[in-house]
Amino acid sequence: MSKARILNVVGARPNFMKMAPLIEAFAARDDRFEQRLVHTGQHYDERMSKAFFEDLGMPRPDLDLEVGSGSHANQTGRIMMAFETVCQAERPNLVVVVGDVNSTMACTITAKKLGIKVAHVEAGLRSRDMTMPEEINRLCTDVLCDYLFTTDRFADDNLRAEGVDEDRIHFVGNVMIDTLMKHRSMAAALGLAARLGLAPGHYMTVTLHRPSNVDDPAVLKGILEALAELSERMPVVFPIHPRTRKMVDQAGLGGFLTSGDRVPEHGLWTCEPLGYLEFLHLNMNARLVLTDSGGLQEETSVLGVPCLTLRHNTERPITCSEGTNALVGNDKARILAVAGEVLDRPPGVARVPEKWDGHAAERIVEILARTL
Numbered sequence: 001m002s003k004a005r006i007l008n009v010v011g012a013r014p015n016f017m018k019m020a021p022l023i024e025a026f027a028a029r030d031d032r033f034e035q036r037l038v039h040t041g042q043h044y045d046e047r048m049s050k051a052f053f054e055d056l057g058m059p060r061p062d063l064d065l066e067v068g069s070g071s072h073a074n075q076t077g078r079i080m081m082a083f084e085t086v087c088q089a090e091r092p093n094l095v096v097v098v099g100d101v102n103s104t105m106a107c108t109i110t111a112k113k114l115g116i117k118v119a120h121v122e123a124g125l126r127s128r129d130m131t132m133p134e135e136i137n138r139l140c141t142d143v144l145c146d147y148l149f150t151t152d153r154f155a156d157d158n159l160r161a162e163g164v165d166e167d168r169i170h171f172v173g174n175v176m177i178d179t180l181m182k183h184r185s186m187a188a189a190l191g192l193a194a195r196l197g198l199a200p201g202h203y204m205t206v207t208l209h210r211p212s213n214v215d216d217p218a219v220l221k222g223i224l225e226a227l228a229e230l231s232e233r234m235p236v237v238f239p240i241h242p243r244t245r246k247m248v249d250q251a252g253l254g255g256f257l258t259s260g261d262r263v264p265e266h267g268l269w270t271c272e273p274l275g276y277l278e279f280l281h282l283n284m285n286a287r288l289v290l291t292d293s294g295g296l297q298e299e300t301s302v303l304g305v306p307c308l309t310l311r312h313n314t315e316r317p318i319t320c321s322e323g324t325n326a327l328v329g330n331d332k333a334r335i336l337a338v339a340g341e342v343l344d345r346p347p348g349v350a351r352v353p354e355k356w357d358g359h360a361a362e363r364i365v366e367i368l369a370r371t372l
């Protein structure tokens with residue numbers, strides 16, 4: 001049997017930890033598959049991209065499209081033009097996309113119009129919030145894809161409700177958790193927390209980058225005020241996304257932030273975005289995580305660390321019903337009230353969702369080996 005040619009696509013930071021276990025699982029079946037890795041270059045900063053390839057032991061991309069930043073239409077259009085050329089030259093049997101970033105949608109549309117099959121890993125997540133660019137990306141991607149690999153039963157139900165045929169839906173578990181499980185002990189062995197002067201269970205971590213939280217100076221200011229007040233209780237570590245850094249500077253809110261070699265007892269301490277292992281290391285020993293990221297809601301659930309999501313909705317409701325996550329929105333008083341309650345009670349016990357067991361990528365490759 002001739003080998004199936006797979007084109008794996010990554011573009012932005014949250015894609016890398018999802019693709020890493022897939023590359024490994026395809027490599028283990030090199031009797032059936034030959035794979036190439038395409039990086040669209042949506043994220044290009046060393047700390048948003050290259051550092052992750054190193055941490056995760058991923059091969060360098062075979063093709064780097066270097067599209068960079070831009071408005072949504074501009075970025076999406078440039079990814080489509082560059083990826084069309086790649087597909088025409090490579091003639092893959094299957095394109096694999098992960099997550100919900102602009103690269104995910106752009107490459108799906110491009111491949112489908114060339115008659116190439118597409119698999120979406122992390123299909124079926126829905127926030128029902130059409131102001132989120134990711135929600136539009138998810139909907140457009142899923143309606144087109146031949147293989148929809150889901151992380152939980154809610155996602156299956158979402159797809160069914162949209163009229164998707166049963167034979168396109170495959171509940172396989174969570175590839176991001178494959179990566180977490182593989183790297184957990186490696187991350188635990190790092191000495192970063194001690195170097196920063198942090199005691200296990202006595203600090204918080206924060207991430208913030210959603211346009212709905214950082215693009216409006218009044219909203220951003222309220223969140224920073226809440227975080228600064230929380231830092232009176234225990235140290236806060238805030239690795240800052242380039243988009244957020246830019247907005248803080250533009251809005252003249254830099255006065256809320258401190259930096260330096262060690263995290264002070266009080267004050268909102270920021271640093272550059274951290275690598276995968278470093279951030280996992282800090283999160284696994286945190287008392288509380290505050291975030292607007294999607295992936296972190298899942299990771300904290302598996303780590304058993306309480307998470308407050310600074311959004312009004314989530315496409316990952318299983319992290320609230322089974323994991324450690326709670327939605328708090330972005331209002332200062334509410335963030336402070338809920339964070340206070342969480343810090344006042346001992347951390348609860350989370351249930352790890354079904355099939356978040358470190359073997360999702362193997363299941364995906366097994367299904368493809370059988371059916372492609």
Ligand code: UD1
Nearest residue numbers: 012013014042043044045048069070101102133134242243
């Ligand atoms: C993107 C994804 C989002 C994901 C996030 C994780 C979309 C629609 N958004 O949002 O789903 O959660 O990545 O980080 O695909 N910038 C840099 N260096 C970089 C990348 C970006 O400085 O390497 C700056 C640029 O000023 C850019 C801004 O960050 O304009 C936003 O980057 P962009 O990729 O457009 O969106 P993110 O906010 O990173």
